[in-house]
Each structure stands twice: as structure tokens, then as C-alpha cells.
Amino acid sequence: MKCRKCPSTASIELKRHNSALCKDHYLEFFDTQVGRAIKKQKMFTHDDKILVGVSGGKDSLSLWDYLLRNEYDVTGLHIHLGIGDYSANSFVATKEFSEARNADLITIDLEQSYGMGIPLLSQTIRRVPCSGCGLSKRYILNIEAYKRNFSVVAMGHNLDDEAATLLGNILHWEISSLARQSPSLPSKGANLISRVKPLYTMTEREVAANAILRGISYIQEDCPNSIGAKSIVYKEAIDSIELNSPGTKHSLVAGFLERIRPLMENSQDEFHLNDCTICGQPTTSETCSFCRMWANAHQKASSNNN
Amino acid sequence: MKCRKCPSTASIELKRHNSALCKDHYLEFFDTQVGRAIKKQKMFTHDDKILVGVSGGKDSLSLWDYLLRNEYDVTGLHIHLGIGDYSANSFVATKEFSEARNADLITIDLEQSYGMGIPLLSQTIRRVPCSGCGLSKRYILNIEAYKRNFSVVAMGHNLDDEAATLLGNILHWEISSLARQSPSLPSKGANLISRVKPLYTMTEREVAANAILRGISYIQEDCPNSIGAKSIVYKEAIDSIELNSPGTKHSLVAGFLERIRPLMENSQDEFHLNDCTICGQPTTSETCSFCRMWANAHQKASSNNN
Numbered sequence: 001m002k003c004r005k006c007p008s009t010a011s012i013e014l015k016r017h018n019s020a021l022c023k024d025h026y027l028e029f030f031d032t033q034v035g036r037a038i039k040k041q042k043m044f045t046h047d048d049k050i051l052v053g054v055s056g057g058k059d060s061l062s063l064w065d066y067l068l069r070n071e072y073d074v075t076g077l078h079i080h081l082g083i084g085d086y087s088a089n090s091f092v093a094t095k096e097f098s099e100a101r102n103a104d105l106i107t108i109d110l111e112q113s114y115g116m117g118i119p120l121l122s123q124t125i126r127r128v129p130c131s132g133c134g135l136s137k138r139y140i141l142n143i144e145a146y147k148r149n150f151s152v153v154a155m156g157h158n159l160d161d162e163a164a165t166l167l168g169n170i171l172h173w174e175i176s177s178l179a180r181q182s183p184s185l186p187s188k189g190a191n192l193i194s195r196v197k198p199l200y201t202m203t204e205r206e207v208a209a210n211a212i213l214r215g216i217s218y219i220q221e222d223c224p225n226s227i228g229a230k231s232i233v234y235k236e237a238i239d240s241i242e243l244n245s246p247g248t249k250h251s252l253v254a255g256f257l258e259r260i261r262p263l264m265e266n267s268q269d270e271f272h273l274n275d276c277t278i279c280g281q282p283t284t285s286e287t288c289s290f291c292r293m294w295a296n297a298h299q300k301a302s303s304n305n306n
Numbered sequence: 307m308k309c310r311k312c313p314s315t316a317s318i319e320l321k322r323h324n325s326a327l328c329k330d331h332y333l334e335f336f337d338t339q340v341g342r343a344i345k346k347q348k349m350f351t352h353d354d355k356i357l358v359g360v361s362g363g364k365d366s367l368s369l370w371d372y373l374l375r376n377e378y379d380v381t382g383l384h385i386h387l388g389i390g391d392y393s394a395n396s397f398v399a400t401k402e403f404s405e406a407r408n409a410d411l412i413t414i415d416l417e418q419s420y421g422m423g424i425p426l427l428s429q430t431i432r433r434v435p436c437s438g439c440g441l442s443k444r445y446i447l448n449i450e451a452y453k454r455n456f457s458v459v460a461m462g463h464n465l466d467d468e469a470a471t472l473l474g475n476i477l478h479w480e481i482s483s484l485a486r487q488s489p490s491l492p493s494k495g496a497n498l499i500s501r502v503k504p505l506y507t508m509t510e511r512e513v514a515a516n517a518i519l520r521g522i523s524y525i526q527e528d529c530p531n532s533i534g535a536k537s538i539v540y541k542e543a544i545d546s547i548e549l550n551s552p553g554t555k556h557s558l559v560a561g562f563l564e565r566i567r568p569l570m571e572n573s574q575d576e577f578h579l580n581d582c583t584i585c586g587q588p589t590t591s592e593t594c595s596f597c598r599m600w601a602n603a604h605q606k607a608s609s610n611n612n
Contacts, residue, residue, distance in 0.1 A: 255479030
């Protein structure tokens with residue numbers, strides 16, 4: 001197969017764009033698409049101080065790499081989750097990436113900072129690991145960005161992630177979750193930092209192609225806790241439809257953002273954000289979910305020890 | 307496995323209800339669910355004159371059977387689509403059902419009434435068969451109900467059908483189609499008859515169980531044109547999620563009807579219905595899609611013959 005733009009052999013076929021591109025034209029295409037998403041969703045400018053959440057996987061490293069190459073003011077934040085070899089390898093990939101590029105990296109170790117890694121936390125509070133893990137990552141990214149004066153938190157979520165989350169919210173029609181689902185959530189008050197997903201228009205396969213063609217060395221194993229996770233079931237269901245009708249993931253997410261989310265925002269009562277009585281972070285309750293979860297974990301751990 | 311309601315052996319397991327029922331209790335459950343749907347969606351009463359669309363499959367025969375057993379004023383309408391053995395067998399199953407129950411049946415033969423069966427129509431206008439077929443069925447049910455003074459058109463669509471159609475509309479966010487998707491569409495003017503789907507809360511498997519346990523002899527083969535149809539791809543995707551999370555089909559459809567469709571209705575401009583200049587049936591254009599399709603088909607057929 002030939003590249004759509006030059007006589008070279010194509011490196012990747014893009015069925016949903018009815019196209020195929022060589023390495024150089026694909027990397028150019030990737031950057032153009034990400035740049036457009038940043039601009040269209042008014043995510044940030046070169047004046048912003050960006051904190052990018054980095055797991056060491058293809059998505060977060062591709063995003064960090066894009067931001068560094070395009071000379072944004074960016075720092076990586078890696079959260080060591082304590083999930084055995086998976087977390088150890090994630091940290092190595094992240095550290096090697098940052099050292100090779102002389103890029104700023106902050107690391108937060110969940111066990112050192114909060115007393116437990118994800119496996120023990122999940123076991124102690126008897127909740128599926130993904131629930132405490134997602135909450136911890138969102139919380140830590142926001143509070144670290146707030147404490148260190150970053151203006152934007154950037155995350156590597158790709159189109160497959162967004163489509164799967166959207167499908168999950170649709171299957172149960174969670175209006176408040178749907179109203180919050182956006183690749184660009186503006187700041188709400190000083191302690192709730194703007195949160196953006198610059199790769200939200202690129203599929204998982206397209207981001208992997210970028211990482212591979214750019215020679216980014218990323219951790220390829222999936223988190224062991226993701227086996228059987230609902231998000232995987234949703235991704236497989238959407239993949240089977242995409243295979244039959246290329247472009248479905250994009251039309252699902254883009255159509256929702258353009259035509260449906262505005263209806264949901266209008267239908268939502270304006271919710272009031274308080275400062276958590278324990279940590280001062282934003283919450284719709286008195287105490288935020290993160291502080292409640294850890295209070296619960298430490299209480300259960302201490303009664304287990306007695 | 308025992309029946310949840312009596313000591314008998316269960317005939318069917320209902321994972322989404324965390325239940326299992328014997329034959330008698332399942333048939334009672336089926337009738338209760340269908341009766342509730344009719345009442346909740348204000349579909350019809352015993353004062354209505356109901357025309358039920360009957361293909362000869364498990365869904366339409368289960369619905370007709372329910373309406374007859376519950377002494378509604380109901381007549382079956384079978385459309386002979388001219389799809390080879392499939393249509394011939396469909397007609398036989400329908401006719402045998404109506405004769406065994408002494409039930410009123412009207413048959414419309416597409417080829418005799420309009421000049422072509424679905425295969426020739428599809429070939430002539432070069433459109434996928436399902437598109438012309440669905441349009442023809444909807445149109446003929448409405449015009450026959452109108453001409454013969456029926457007050458309601460009832461159709462056998464089950465929860466799987468509704469979930470697949472809804473998913474298809476969601477994947478492309480067709481707001482006008484979403485706003486029209488309902489198990490109970492009220493009449494709009496004298497020539498647009500009320501249209502209801504009393505089985506919309508029962509899954510395909512649950513309707514099949516009803517048909518089998520009641521000894522209804524239905525045509526089991528699928529329409530040969532349905533192979534590779536988008537609706538099948540959507541059904542398979544939803545089935546894979548339902549298997550992992552029983553109840554998903556129901557929460558998708560019920561949540562949409564309760565919480566989302568009202569938002570879409572409000573966001574829609576009130577559309578104006580005209581009488582088709584050819585047939586007098588309701589349309590948002592000058593000529594209705596059915597008349598336009600057949601005018602196109604006859605024109606192409608005559609130019610092919612010249």
C-alpha cells in the first residue's frame with residue numbers, strides 16, 4: 001500500500017479516514033490532529049504551566065513527548081501505585097523517558113504518601129481496585145497541580161478510552177457523569193485545576209502507532225487489575241462495531257460533545273463546590289471522596305490489626 | 307434449578323431479574339410485564355381497534371396471542387414481502403396461527419399491490435433491502451390502519467430490537483430519530499395512527515421462551531437479508547455487554563425514555579406534517595418517502611426495460 005501523500009510505502013492504514021500514510025506523513029498527521037484538538041477545545045497555550053499525568057504507557061508518553069517537542073512548559077507527574085511488577089515497570093519506563101529528554105518529573109508514591117498501595121487499599125476497603133485507583137489518580141493530579149501552581153492538568157486518554165467511558169455512562173444514563181464528560185473541563189475555583197485530554201480524537205491504535213514510529217519506549221503490559229474490567233468489555237463491544245463501520249468511535253464521541261452534552265449541561269442544576277473539611281480540595285459534600293476513602297481504609301486497617 | 311415462586315423445576319433463568327421461573331409462573335410473569343408496559347405507556351385500552359403487524363416470527367405472534375387472550379379488539383396485518391422461501395414460510399406460519407384461533411387477518415402482497423417484492427425493489431433502486439423493507443412496512447401498516455379505521459398500530463419489537471435501534475441512533479447521535487424513538491407514539495392528525503410496541507420491555511430470549519412455552523408455531527429462520535445488517539452488529543455488541551452485566555439492555559432503553567428523550571423532545575423544533583401530494587399520507591416533505599421510493603423504482607424499471 002502506498003502513502004496517500006507521497007510515493008513511499010504506507011506504514012499505517014487509517015480506515016476511518018479512508019487513508020494510508022508513510023511514517024513521516026503519519027507523524028505529521030498525528031501532530032496536526034492533536035494540535036487541532038488542543039486549539040478547538042481551548043485546552044491551553046504556551047503561557048500555561050502544564051502538569052501531565054504519566055503512567056509510562058503509550059498514551060501518556062506520546063502526550064508528554066508531543067508537549068515537549070512543541071515546547072510547552074510541561075512537567076510529568078507519575079503516581080507509583082504499588083501494583084507489583086506492573087508499577088515497577090511503569091516507573092522505569094517513565095523515568096527513562098524523562099532522563100533521556102531531560103524533562104521534569106515529579107513522582108508520588110501512594111504507599112509512602114498515603115500509607116497503602118492500590119492492592120492493599122482495595123483489599124482493606126473491599127472495593128474493586130479500579131475504583132480507588134481512578135479516584136486517587138484524579139485527586140493527586142489535581143492537588144499536586146494546585147500546590148505547585150500548575151494551570152492545567154493534561155491526561156493521555158485516547159478516543160477508545162473516551163468512547164468506552166461514554167458508552168458506560170450512556171448504558172446507565174448517568175446524567176451528572178455525562179454532563180462532566182469532556183476533553184476540556186475548565187477550572188472551577190482556585191483549587192479545581194483545568195483538566196484536558198489532548199489525545200481524545202486519536203484511537204488507541206493510532207496513539208500506539210505514534211509511540212512506535214517515534215521510538216518511544218513504553219510499558220506494553222496492561223494493568224493486571226484491568227482483566228474483566230467493565231471498560232474492557234465496553235471497548236471490545238465498540239471495537240466490534242468500529243470494525244464493521246469505521247469512524248463509529250469518533251462519531252459517538254464527537255456527536256455527543258457537539259449536540260448532546262449542551263442539552264445535559266442545561267438540564268443540570270448548578271452544583272455548589274465546598275472545600276473539603278480535611279484537605280481543602282473541592283467537593284460537593286463536606287468531606288471529599290478521597291479523604292472519606294482513606295479515612296475508611298485507615299480505620300479498617302487499624303481495627304483489623306487489633 | 308427451582309422456580310422462585312413454587313417448588314417446580316424452573317423452565318427459564320432470568321439473570322437480569324436474579325430469578326428463575328417454572329413454565330406457569332413464567333407465562334404469568336410475561337403477561338404481567340406486557341400488561342404493565344401497555345398501561346405505563348398508555349398504549350391502548352379495550353375500547354381501541356388494534357391492527358397488529360404480523361411477520362410470523364416469535365415476536366409478532368406472541369404479541370397477537372397476548373392481545374387475543376386478553377380479549378382486545380385486534381386484527382393481524384401480514385405483508386407478503388416476496389423474499390423467496392422466507393416470505394412463503396412467514397405467510398404459512400401467520401395463516402396457520404390465525405386459522406387455529408379464528409383471528410382476523412388482512413394480507414397485503416407487496417408485489418401485487420405495488421408492483422415489486424423487496425428483492426426486485428432493492429435491486430432496481432440500488433439500496434440495501436432493509437431500508438426499502440422497513441419503510442414499506444411502516445407505511446403499509448399506517449395507511450391500512452387509517453383506511454380501515456383502526457385506532458392503534460401495534461408492533462412486536464422486543465427489548466433487543468429497541469436497544470439495537472437506540473444504540474445505532476446514539477452512535478451517530480441522530481437527534482430527530484432519537485426524539486421519535488418511543489414504545490408509544492401518539493397519533494398526530496387523522497392520517498398518522500398511534501403506534502405502539504407492547505413487548506419493548508421483554509428481551510428476544512424472553513419472548514422466544516413465551517412463544518415456545520405457549521406452543522406457538524412460529525417461523526424460526528431469520529430474513530436472509532439480515533445477514534451483515536447493522537442491527538445484527540449492534541445486537542451482538544449489546545449482547546456481549548449484557549452477558550457481563552445483566553440488565554444493561556433494560557437500563558439503556560428505560561433510562562433513555564425516562565431521562566433523555568424528554569430533553570431531546572424539548573430541543574426539537576416542532577415539525578409540520580403535510581399530506582403527501584400523491585397518497586395523502588403524512589410527510590414532512592411534499593411527497594412522502596414511500597411514494598418517492600416507488601416512483602423512483604417504477605421509473606428505473608421502465609428505463610431498464612427500454
